[in-house]
Amino acid sequence: MKKILTLAVAGLMAAGPAMADLVFPSLSYRTGPYAAGGIPFADGYADYFTLLNERDGGIGGVMTSVPECETAYNTERGVECYESTKGEGALVYQPLSTGITYQLIPRVTADHIPLHSMGYGRTSAANGEVFEWVFNYPGNYWDSASVIVNYLLSQNDGSLEGQKIVLLYHNSAYGREPIRTLEVLSEQYGFELVQLPVDHPGQEQGNQWLTIRRERPDYVVMWGWGVMNQVAVQEAANIRFPMDHFIGNWWAGAEHDVMPAGDAADGYLSLNMNGVGDLPVFDEIREYVVDRGLAAGDGSNIGSVLYIRGMYAAMLAAEAAATAQEIHGVAQIDATMMRDGMEALNITEERMDELGMHGVGPAFQVSCANHGGPGMGRIQQWNAADQQWVTVTDFIAPDDSVTQPLIDEDSAAFAAENDITPRDCSN
């Protein structure tokens, strides 16, 4: 009996991360309707930390671990995953779900663990004075809505007056996020905004595309995720909507979103927060991770849009951890120190070059007050013949004069609702 108990305890210890590791839990979804997007992101996130372990011996000499917990993009399961992993010494959470993010905000605030909702989640979390433990750099939904409109302005000689733009959105917390910004922008630039929601999961959009065909909009902007994206691209092709006037946000621009439609998807546009193309770091991932049989997947996702984004997220977390080690002068940091590292994060062009990630994102600096980053994005276009995305613009900046007042207003309302006194970040 004693032997069995000893073995059981040893097994449990082996199954969880060693307490001396730097722990970056991954609330992933490799099953369910949204798995196609969840898998490459989770692979990129895990592979980058494995690369750091194999190549550099971890971060600052401390090995990293990435315990995965399957959420299936389900909010309740996401919360369960958080609760079951936070005791393992978690430094930062990256749930890849706006619904889960909303549920975790009060919990991480109480538990003092940073939450990084990279380009998703609650947009007003960009205000670090109110959301002390939540970060959404390098951009948020309102930034991306503004960037898309700025791109459209550039395509129309600076005027969208009298034009009609349809917002086709996932009828969820995620999909509804850009509406306020687009409403403000429609008033500012004089375009008509038509809102068309699509219910989860988005398999059926026949009525929405009949409406689009009748409305004859100048542009369709899509806030989709999962199967909604593939169906929308196919339906757009079916009604012969011009693909170069159909623009997805940065969660509607992966390879698997366009490939099911085949050649008909050629020319489809989407925003992207990260660069695409071959990066030197991929060779290192292949050498240190894939060839050693340590990859999270089979290596086939390397280089895809969402793999790069997962890897980019891991890089930002690792750089923040290194910054925290530097600030506090210790290698074994805790979640509070990690928060300090995230607030002092400074991503430069030189650093991205050093890491073999030239142009993977914009250079930016996080601060106590600004947890949102620069909010920049690039427009990419699908080339169906070569089956690859082609970047067609440089990084485009959002219009802060539009987004910042909305962020201030929403975060102030959140602070009032939750009895939060905003921090003073002036020092």
Added chain:
Amino acid sequence: MPDNLIFAMEVTLNGLMTGVMYALVALGFVLIYKASGIFNYSQGVMALFAAMTLVGIQEGRVPFSHLINAIFGTSLHNFAWNSVPALLAILLTVAVMVLFAWAVQKFVFGHLVGQEPIILFMATIGLAYFLEGMADLMWGSEIRTLDVGLPQGLNTVIDDTTYGWFGYGFFIDNLDIVASIVAALLVAGLVAFAQYTKQGRAMRAVADDHQAALSVGISLNFVWILVWSLAGFVALVAGIMWGSKSGVQFSLSLIALKALPVLMLGGFTSIPGAIVGGLIIGVGEALFEFAVGPMIGGATENWFAYVLALIFLVFRPQGLFGEKIIERV
């Protein structure tokens, strides 16, 4: 003619087409419920599994390759042949679904004969989760493009004709037209099979009375395997139609949710009921979204289908074509 009336006609036509797609899923439920009294929760996952198997075979992929590679350190992905003709792949998938039907009967329902309907229903819930996991393990979670040569996109003949009549061309998807033809053939085939073949008559006998069928020498085991095989075939057809629209991916299993209001409306035991129910739900939700949706924020299709079914249930609890349940006390 007023524009709104013309648009409503277009919406109605598209609703009918969508209804046919719902009916394709509902048919599988009806077949199994009619013959065995089991409400098969796993019908949607069967459509997913069948479609994934079809694409896997078509692309010459090695089943369970992720598992094999993880255990043995190999890098197997595809067989030497990289593509299999669509027709052959469909036939092989049908064979897999027959094998699946046999396994379900042998390992699950063969052991549950005589159990309460709720036990059988719960077994199908377990089966759904098992099958979803099996599909993932066999073929992976990536989205696959399904191409069996079905036409897709705007039907130009209808577009041109209606433009000539109304000055506005109606949009009808070629795939929906194909689905309607296939559904009609499928129903005709199933009815002919049930009426004119020995196995079909045995199936009907079992559906009417298990005990009586058994007493005249009909093998319940064989009939149930046959019924699950037919449901597997219907699931494959539904999987092909829906998978052609969105690619083959895990959300395909959720199409079963659209079959429930169809069944509530059409009745669980009637094949024509599944078709008529599908058409009513398809048209009803499309017209509601067109007329009322914009006033209440849109995206009404999912919940309105259930509201419509519930309204019918109030007046006819057994559904439009379901058998009236009379219990003497």
